[in-house]
Amino acid sequence: AQSVTQLDSQVPVFEEAPVELRCNYSSSVSVYLFWYVQYPNQGLQLLLKYLSGSTLVESINGFEAEFNKSQTSFHLRKPSVHISDTAEYFCAVRIIQGAQKLVFGQGTRLTINP
Amino acid sequence: SAVISQKPSRDICQRGTSLTIQCQVDSQVTMMFWYRQQPGQSLTLIATANQGSEATYESGFVIDKFPISRPNLTFSTLTVSNMSPEDSSIYLCSVEEPTSGSYEQYFGPGTRLTVT
Numbered sequence: 001a002q003s004v005t006q007l008d009s010q011v012p013v014f015e016e017a018p019v020e021l022r023c024n025y026s027s028s029v030s031v032y033l034f035w036y037v038q039y040p041n042q043g044l045q046l047l048l049k050y051l052s053g054s055t056l057v058e059s060i061n062g063f064e065a066e067f068n069k070s071q072t073s074f075h076l077r078k079p080s081v082h083i084s085d086t087a088e089y090f091c092a093v094r095i096i097q098g099a100q101k102l103v104f105g106q107g108t109r110l111t112i113n114p
Numbered sequence: 115s116a117v118i119s120q121k122p123s124r125d126i127c128q129r130g131t132s133l134t135i136q137c138q139v140d141s142q143v144t145m146m147f148w149y150r151q152q153p154g155q156s157l158t159l160i161a162t163a164n165q166g167s168e169a170t171y172e173s174g175f176v177i178d179k180f181p182i183s184r185p186n187l188t189f190s191t192l193t194v195s196n197m198s199p200e201d202s203s204i205y206l207c208s209v210e211e212p213t214s215g216s217y218e219q220y221f222g223p224g225t226r227l228t229v230t
Binding site for chain 1: 118145147155156157158159162172206208210217218219220221222223224
């Protein structure tokens with residue numbers, strides 16, 4: 001079975017500061033990795049994903065995540081955050097072969113302070 | 115990407131009653147999923163609903179408690195039966211089209227259920 005651990009339940013940062021949201025996973029088989037974002041009072045949206053190829057993936061709004069197979073991690077980073085980045089961020093995995101279900105981490109609430 | 119709507123958006127229900135949640139997609143999709151997000155917790159998959167076959171339930175979830183219908187490729191319902199306060203959660207449906215090769219799931223806005 002797969003599991004996902006997001007080490008920080010809440011991360012407060014100041015606007016324009018860098019941020020890293022940590023995600024570690026456990027799986028005996030190869031997985032795809034995802035970051036979803038849930039803005040206040042909205043549904044989940046896919047932020048970025050790693051399927052194969054380059055281990056560094058980027059989103060359109062400046063976030064990036066790096067797949068590290070040896071450390072089984074997929075940390076999310078942004079060099080300079082904006083107030084509008086305030087949201088809940090979920091890391092998720094799914095196995096490459098077989099069931100399509102997503103296994104989610106506990107979520108990290110990112111709060112940006114002016 | 116698929117656009118998904120859910121009805122109702124929220125509801126307050128009494129213990130022992132049932133609520134049916136609807137999920138409507140703007141395009142035909144093969145796979146639909148129902149998740150639960152309990153207060154302060156992450157999302158947990160309840161079941162996978164594919165058109166033309168019985169829903170597949172995850173460990174800890176049973177059909178008698180969460181019956182699901184999938185009458186066509188754009189619609190599904192989840193019923194929460196004989197509700198108790200522990201069923202207070204956000205219920206979300208999601209969809210994926212395996213043939214797209216994107217491996218992306220798109221989520222509805224959720225139904226916030228409070229059981230008193």
